[in-house]
Amino acid sequence: MDGDFASAREVFDPVRWVLAQAGPPQGAIPPSPPAGPAVETEPTWAATVFPFIGSGEPVGFAPARWGGTLGMEYLAQKAEGARRRQLLLGAANLNASSYFWKPWFAQVQGTLTVLVTGEKGDTLDPANRAGFIPASSLSGGGTVTVFPASRFPFLASAHSTDSRASGDYAASDYRNSRATLRQTWRDPLGTQTWVGSFDYSAISSDAFGRDTVSQLEGRYLGTQDPHRTDAVLNWSRNRQPGGAGSDILRAYASNLYTPTPDLWVSSLANLTESDLTASGSGGGFTQRLGQLSSQAVWRPEWDERLAVTGGGRVFVNQFLRGGADATAHSLSGNAGASFSVTEETTLNASLTATRIDASGADPDLVTFGSVGATYTSRPFDLGFAAYTLSASMQGAHQSGGPEESRTAGTVQADQQLSRTLPLGEAAALNLLVTQGGGVIEDTFLGRTQQLRAGVSAGLRVFTGESAEAYFGASYSGSESRGGLNDRFRLANVQASGQVRFGQHDSLSANVTAQWVRSNRELFGIEEETRQVYGGISYQHARVFGVPRLRYSLSATFNEGVLLNARILGDVDATRENVTQLVDSRLSYDIGRLELRIGTRLAKVDGRDDLQWYLRVYRHIGQY
Numbered sequence: 001m002d003g004d005f006a007s008a009r010e011v012f013d014p015v016r017w018v019l020a021q022a023g024p025p026q027g028a029i030p031p032s033p034p035a036g037p038a039v040e041t042e043p044t045w046a047a048t049v050f051p052f053i054g055s056g057e058p059v060g061f062a063p064a065r066w067g068g069t070l071g072m073e074y075l076a077q078k079a080e081g082a083r084r085r086q087l088l089l090g091a092a093n094l095n096a097s098s099y100f101w102k103p104w105f106a107q108v109q110g111t112l113t114v115l116v117t118g119e120k121g122d123t124l125d126p127a128n129r130a131g132f133i134p135a136s137s138l139s140g141g142g143t144v145t146v147f148p149a150s151r152f153p154f155l156a157s158a159h160s161t162d163s164r165a166s167g168d169y170a171a172s173d174y175r176n177s178r179a180t181l182r183q184t185w186r187d188p189l190g191t192q193t194w195v196g197s198f199d200y201s202a203i204s205s206d207a208f209g210r211d212t213v214s215q216l217e218g219r220y221l222g223t224q225d226p227h228r229t230d231a232v233l234n235w236s237r238n239r240q241p242g243g244a245g246s247d248i249l250r251a252y253a254s255n256l257y258t259p260t261p262d263l264w265v266s267s268l269a270n271l272t273e274s275d276l277t278a279s280g281s282g283g284g285f286t287q288r289l290g291q292l293s294s295q296a297v298w299r300p301e302w303d304e305r306l307a308v309t310g311g312g313r314v315f316v317n318q319f320l321r322g323g324a325d326a327t328a329h330s331l332s333g334n335a336g337a338s339f340s341v342t343e344e345t346t347l348n349a350s351l352t353a354t355r356i357d358a359s360g361a362d363p364d365l366v367t368f369g370s371v372g373a374t375y376t377s378r379p380f381d382l383g384f385a386a387y388t389l390s391a392s393m394q395g396a397h398q399s400g401g402p403e404e405s406r407t408a409g410t411v412q413a414d415q416q417l418s419r420t421l422p423l424g425e426a427a428a429l430n431l432l433v434t435q436g437g438g439v440i441e442d443t444f445l446g447r448t449q450q451l452r453a454g455v456s457a458g459l460r461v462f463t464g465e466s467a468e469a470y471f472g473a474s475y476s477g478s479e480s481r482g483g484l485n486d487r488f489r490l491a492n493v494q495a496s497g498q499v500r501f502g503q504h505d506s507l508s509a510n511v512t513a514q515w516v517r518s519n520r521e522l523f524g525i526e527e528e529t530r531q532v533y534g535g536i537s538y539q540h541a542r543v544f545g546v547p548r549l550r551y552s553l554s555a556t557f558n559e560g561v562l563l564n565a566r567i568l569g570d571v572d573a574t575r576e577n578v579t580q581l582v583d584s585r586l587s588y589d590i591g592r593l594e595l596r597i598g599t600r601l602a603k604v605d606g607r608d609d610l611q612w613y614l615r616v617y618r619h620i621g622q623y
Contacts, residue, residue, distance in 0.1 A: 061098045061108070068094040071617025079171070080607040085121040088132055091165045094621075104149050112140035115165045137162050139175070151186040169583065169611070171576045171604040174205035178571075193221040201571040209241030213571045228256040236569025242279030246567045249273045262301045267294040276567070285321035290314075305340040309350075328358040345375050366400035372410075385419040385431075403444050412438035412450075426463040432456045434476075445483030452478035461499070469497030469509075485521035490514070495536070505540040511557060532557040532580075548589040556581045559603075576604045592619040 075087040092114045100106040118132030141159030158179045163170035182197040196218045204210040215236040222229040231253040239245040250272050257265040269292045277284035295311035316329040336350035351369045372394030379386040391413045398406040414436030421429040433455050440448040454476030461469045472494045480486040491514070498508040511534030519526045535556040543549045558579050565573035585598030593616070600611040 057101075059101055061100050064096045064098040065622050066094065066096040067619065067621030067623040068092070069617045069619055071615060073613055073615040073617075075611060075613040077609070077611045079604075079609040083121045085119060086132075087117060087119050087164065089115060089117040089164055091115045091617075093165070095623075104147065107145045107148055108142065110140070110142040111159070112138075113162065113165050114138055115162055117164060137165075137175075139165065141178075151184075151188070153184055155180065155182045167615070169578070169581055169600050169602060171578065171602065171609055172205060172207050174203050174207075174575070177202040177204075191223050193219075195219045199571040201566075203566075203575055208575060211238070211240045211566060211575055213238045213566050213569060213573075215569055215571050226258045230254050234569070236571075238567050238569060240279065240567065243277060244279035244567065245277050246569070247275040248569050262304075263296065263298045265294060265296040268292075283322065285319065287320070288316070288318040290316040306337070307339075308335075308337045310335045326359050328356070330354055330356045344377055345373065347371075347373050364400055366398065368396065368398045370394055370396035379418075382417075385417040388416050388418070390414045406442070406444045408440060408442040408444075410438060410440050412436065414452075423459075426467070427459065427461045430458040430460070440483070442483055448480050448482040448484045450478065450480050452476070461497070466500040467498065469495070469499050471495050487517075487519040489517040504542040505538070507536070507538045509536040510534045511536055530559065532559040543586070546588075550587045550589075551585070552587075553584045554582070556583075579603050579606075593617075594619070 070092050072088075072090045075089070076084070077087070078084045094112045095110070097107070097109045099108065115137045117135045117137075119135065120132045139160045139162045141157065141161075143155065143157040146154040158177075160175060160177045163172075163174050163176065177200075179200040180197065182195070185194045186192065197216075199215045199217075200213070202210060202212045213236065215234065217232065217234045219233075220229065220231045232250070233252075234248075234250040236248050237246070250270070252270045253268070255267045257267070271288075271290045273286070273288045275284070275286045291314065293311065293313040296309065298308045300306055310333075312331075312333045314329070314331050316327070318325070318327045320326075332352060332354035334350065334352040336348065338346055338348040340346045349369075349371045351367070353365065353367045355363060355365050357363045372392060374390070374392040376390040377388055379388050392410070393412075394410045396408050396410075414434060416432060416434040418430070418432045421431065423429055435453045437452065438450045440450070442448065454474065456472065456474035458470060458472035461467050461471075472492075474492045475490070477489045478487070493513045495509045495511055497510075498506060500506040511532070513530075513532045515528075515530050517528045535554065537554040538552065540551045543551045556578075564577075566575065580601075580603040582601045583598065584600075585596055587594060587596045589595075596613075596615040596617075598613055598615075600609075600613075602609045602611075
């Protein structure tokens with residue numbers, strides 16, 4: 001058929017449209033076709049799916065870029081409660097990358113590692129004491145990315161790695177097999193994003209067996225005024241040696257609705273079903289948690305001093321174990337308002353009603369209402385410091401619940417002194433001292449007197465590119481006497497930023513240490529916790545002025561948190577819980593040859609682990 005619309009295929013070809021969207025914009029104008037009558041031919045199926053067929057362009061994989069390392073390493077390890085061991089290994093690692101047809105069409109990467117080891121440990125076996133026990137392993141993997149620079153990239157990867165060949169810290173020898181499938185799609189305007197993925201991780205070792213985690217996830221992100229939406233559906237399965245494992249389903253959705261500048265509504269829905277099985281004969285349990293809530297805030301344009309809030313919430317908790325079923329659910333609604341009489345004074349009121357239904361108990365309706373006022377003064381300049389005073393009063397009444405009827409009144413007052421001390425042009429020290437107290441009159445507990453105090457100091461350093469850092473420390477405490485007898489203490493130290501001492505050395509940190517101690521006499525609870533998390537790193541690129549002689553020291557902390565993350569569906573987690581790791585290494589380069597000596601001190605599952613190693617390896621290839 002002649003004419004402008006010969007066929008629907010000529011009007012719109014979906015395959016060619018996808019390829020056009022995936023490719024970069026073409027800046028060059030194609031040459032004009034030769035003169036003569038046009039000859040219409042029906043494209044083949046292969047040419048439709050792969051338009052480069054018959055185009056005359058070179059088709060295939062581009063010459064691969066490859067590189068790798070050849071090396072040997074000696075490792076000595078002494079772990080608390082375990083035998084000493086020595087490990088001698090030789091490794092050959094090869095990496096290669098290429099692309100098919102065009103870099104924007106498909107990219108491929110691959111890796112292959114050959115490992116030969118010999119291990120010797122302190123044991124009564126004469127054969128083991130006489131020499132090293134040989135072993136070998138082969139590992140590797142690959143990654144394929146289709147349309148990597150487009151709005152809809154696809155990624156597929158599969159890797160198997162040996163912990164002994166990674167060059168990183170590992171408390172024990174294991175093999176980690178990892179696979180990922182991920183498809184992303186984003187609309188042309190960038191307002192909607194869809195992501196679907198599948199992840200699999202298997203960690204296996206002669207010491208603990210095989211631990212697997214599978215995870216399937218879909219996610220949606222949307223920004224279409226007046227809505228902003230985030231939704232996630234996640235399923236994970238973990239299987240551990242000894243019969244332990246989990247099946248967890250998580251569904252989450254949030255929406256922010258802003259029809260006008262003075263009204264916004266935040267809504268949330270989530271559902272979690274956890275089926276956990278303990279190892280051995282410990283049994284297991286199933287727990288279902290569900291929540292649906294919405295909260296609105298209205299601040300009228302004609303008087304922004306007024307803010308009105310309101311919302312509702314539905315919550316369900318079901319616990320199943322050994323045939324027993326315990327279920328509780330609640331339905332609540334709330335309303336509130338606040339009005340700023342002046343810049344310093346605000347009045348507020350709120351009302352909440354909650355209906356609670358629990359297994360084995362009668363339904364109960366609990367209402368809670370409160371009215372109050374707060375005052376915060378403007379800072380007063382005392383010359384040596386700035387002084388701020390704040391005070392609040394509140395009256396509240398509760399009906400329902402175990403106390404049936406309860407009324408309380410609270411009066412609080414606080415004051416603080418703050419000062420900033422410049423320390424030259426590039427540093428400043430911020431000091432803050434707070435002190436306060438209050439009285440609570442409660443018809444159920446009686447009178448309670450409260451005292452609290454705190455002090456903090458923060459040093460901020462900024463000298464352009466050479467330093468930008470913050471160091472802070474604080475201590476606070478509170479004590480209640482009378483109807484409630486509680487004590488609380490909190491100490492916190494924080495360091496973050498980067499400091500360059502010279503042309504070749506620098507220190508970076510982002511670490512927080514926290515100590516908490518609480519005593520609640522009413523419940524007979526006394527707790528003390530210590531947590532250190534974050535990391536500190538020091539690097540020197542020219543030790544003793546020797547070119548290519550480098551030193552690095554890093555310390556990583558995750559103390560106070562003991563968690564089996566794999567049973568919760570974390571595919572990137574390891575089996576060992578490493579709460580502290582200090583890694584020190586000295587390296588020297590001679591051309592493409594690198595010599596490295598280092599030590600590692602770690603705390604794994606509460607046990608100390610000390611390692612030192614000597615490594616020699618050579619870079620080969622193009623990268």
